[in-house]
Amino acid sequence: MAGGALAEATAPSKVDSGDTSWILISSALVMLMTPGLALFYGGMVRSKNVLGTIMQSFIALGVITLQWVLYGYSLAFGPDIGHVIGSLDWIGLSGVGLEPFPGYSATVPHQAFMIFQMMFAVITPALITGAFAERFKFKTYLVFLVLWATFVYDPLAHWVWGVGGWIRNLGALDFAGGLVVHISSGIAALVATLVVGKRKGYGDEPMPPHNLTMTLLGAALLWFGWFGFNGGSAVASGSLATNAFVVTHISTAAAALSWMVAEWAYRGNPTVLGAASGAVAGLVAITPASGFVGPMSALLIGLVGGVLCYYAIHLKSKLGYDDSLDVVGVHGVGGTWGALATGLFACKAINSAGDDGLFFGNFSLIGIQALSVFSAWIYSFVVTLIILKILDWTMGLRVPEEHEVNGLDLSQHGEAGYSF
Amino acid sequence: MKKIEAIIKPFKLDEVKNALTKIGVQGMTVTEVKGFGRQKGHTEVYRGAEYKIDFLPKVKIELITSEEMVTQVIDTIERAAKTGKIGDGKIFISPVEEVIRIRTGERGRDAI
Numbered sequence: 001m002a003g004g005a006l007a008e009a010t011a012p013s014k015v016d017s018g019d020t021s022w023i024l025i026s027s028a029l030v031m032l033m034t035p036g037l038a039l040f041y042g043g044m045v046r047s048k049n050v051l052g053t054i055m056q057s058f059i060a061l062g063v064i065t066l067q068w069v070l071y072g073y074s075l076a077f078g079p080d081i082g083h084v085i086g087s088l089d090w091i092g093l094s095g096v097g098l099e100p101f102p103g104y105s106a107t108v109p110h111q112a113f114m115i116f117q118m119m120f121a122v123i124t125p126a127l128i129t130g131a132f133a134e135r136f137k138f139k140t141y142l143v144f145l146v147l148w149a150t151f152v153y154d155p156l157a158h159w160v161w162g163v164g165g166w167i168r169n170l171g172a173l174d175f176a177g178g179l180v181v182h183i184s185s186g187i188a189a190l191v192a193t194l195v196v197g198k199r200k201g202y203g204d205e206p207m208p209p210h211n212l213t214m215t216l217l218g219a220a221l222l223w224f225g226w227f228g229f230n231g232g233s234a235v236a237s238g239s240l241a242t243n244a245f246v247v248t249h250i251s252t253a254a255a256a257l258s259w260m261v262a263e264w265a266y267r268g269n270p271t272v273l274g275a276a277s278g279a280v281a282g283l284v285a286i287t288p289a290s291g292f293v294g295p296m297s298a299l300l301i302g303l304v305g306g307v308l309c310y311y312a313i314h315l316k317s318k319l320g321y322d323d324s325l326d327v328v329g330v331h332g333v334g335g336t337w338g339a340l341a342t343g344l345f346a347c348k349a350i351n352s353a354g355d356d357g358l359f360f361g362n363f364s365l366i367g368i369q370a371l372s373v374f375s376a377w378i379y380s381f382v383v384t385l386i387i388l389k390i391l392d393w394t395m396g397l398r399v400p401e402e403h404e405v406n407g408l409d410l411s412q413h414g415e416a417g418y419s420f
Numbered sequence: 421m422k423k424i425e426a427i428i429k430p431f432k433l434d435e436v437k438n439a440l441t442k443i444g445v446q447g448m449t450v451t452e453v454k455g456f457g458r459q460k461g462h463t464e465v466y467r468g469a470e471y472k473i474d475f476l477p478k479v480k481i482e483l484i485t486s487e488e489m490v491t492q493v494i495d496t497i498e499r500a501a502k503t504g505k506i507g508d509g510k511i512f513i514s515p516v517e518e519v520i521r522i523r524t525g526e527r528g529r530d531a532i
Binding site: 044314316 | 464465466467468469471472473
């Protein structure tokens with residue numbers, strides 16, 4: 001590090017304080033999304049499982065942080081090997097210093113980019129937990145976190161965002177994680193529901209949300225944090241970050257309304273859970289598009305996203321799987337819509353480093369987006385399946401029936417969420 | 421001595437309590453309960469899932485009274501708790517073997 005300090009003294013630093021402060025703030029905003037997710041999910045489960053549910057999100061902050069700094073960041077963003085993975089050159093953040101790294105962050109210290117990306121790596125596996133809520137073994141979950149991050153998230157991030165990654169080289173556009181975060185977790189959630197199976201009593205026993213006020217607080221924190229998720233993905237402070245911030249907000253608002261109206265028309269009531277879920281669907285949908293589309297496109301993306309995801313969540317009762325908190329319907333379907341919508345609405349005038357979509361005269365982008373979506377589906381599906389099957393054989397995925405009945409809080413953590 | 425148990429609509433509790441204290445009732449025990457009779461429940465919908473809620477929140481009042489007071493107490497409860505709509509509740513009367521005041525050890529009528 002002494003050599004590095006000497007080099008800095010002689011060469012002028014290209015660190016931009018505005019860019020850097022925005023990336024650091026965005027990193028904190030995205031970090032907040034993980035406990036926000038914990039509360040969003042926590043309010044939707046039964047009270048006997050509230051702590052277990054919150055813990056699954058919260059503990060990702062611990063586990064994935066360590067995985068990321070030890071080797072995950074290197075695999076995802078490190079020097080490319082064969083366009084499919086990064087090398088271990090940056091193991092233990094070796095070489096990841098405080099100078100900018102032109103490949104990813106021309107005006108921001110490399111470590112700032114690293115920690116910003118870390119928060120994405122943390123929240124993505126936590127999203128999956130909604131699918132197997134109220135029945136997954138905590139011990140196995142800790143191992144699942146490490147395996148899924150290493151074998152699904154890190155490679156996929158490399159393909160889409162890493163220098164040399166093959167999906168990036170194809171020209172696919174994913175500004176903040178439609179593929180890497182939402183499709184990957186949405187498809188993993190589908191696999192998980194199929195492998196783990198339904199909750200005991202699903203379909204017979206009532207399992208309504210125990211605290212929607214908690215869920216709404218979580219949704220609000222997610223909305224707030226997402227400004228960093230999408231805005232920070234500009235890796236700079238300025239017009240592109242502004243575009244991402246603005247379109248994120250518009251899409252979310254539109255989707256909250258469109259879900260609420262769709263539910264009102266279909267079921268007769270505008271629900272709080274619907275408005276909150278719609279907002280999240282809008283956030284998911286705009287994620288890959290946020291640095292490439294304009295405000296009116298975002299409005300349409302949100303309107304469609306809200307309605308589409310509302311209908312998607314009814315698939316589970318039609319197809320008979322227990323995706324307890326609708327990860328597939330919101331993240332899988334929403335992320336797919338967002339990635340494809342990017343192929344329709346992308347506009348070079350917004351971001352010259354992007355591309356034009358179908359509605360702007362370019363027919364090739366939508367095909368590239370579709371290919372990238374398909375690849376993410378297949379890869380996440382297959383590797384998640386392998387991971388879960390191995391864990392099922394070795395450690396077991398589900399808690400024993402008695403523990404499921406007593407609730408995860410008591411059985412997995414020896415705690416009670418509430419004492420009145 | 422008789423035990424009077426009344427299941428009533430929760431919002432009627434204050435009215436019933438005030439009416440009873442006016443006629444000289446000096447104590448009662450109240451529990452929050454769930455139940456149904458002929459009153460139908462309602463349906464709640466969370467995302468795609470429908471939940472039929474059969475059990476409705478009610479309040480149970482229990483009090484012990486002397487034989488002479490029984491009719492007056494029942495009439496008072498009936499009047500105060502009635503709305504005329506389904507779900508107003510029921511009153512049950514049962515005999516009580518013994519009543520003891522813990523502080524003083526008094527028994528029987530003196531303990532009520």
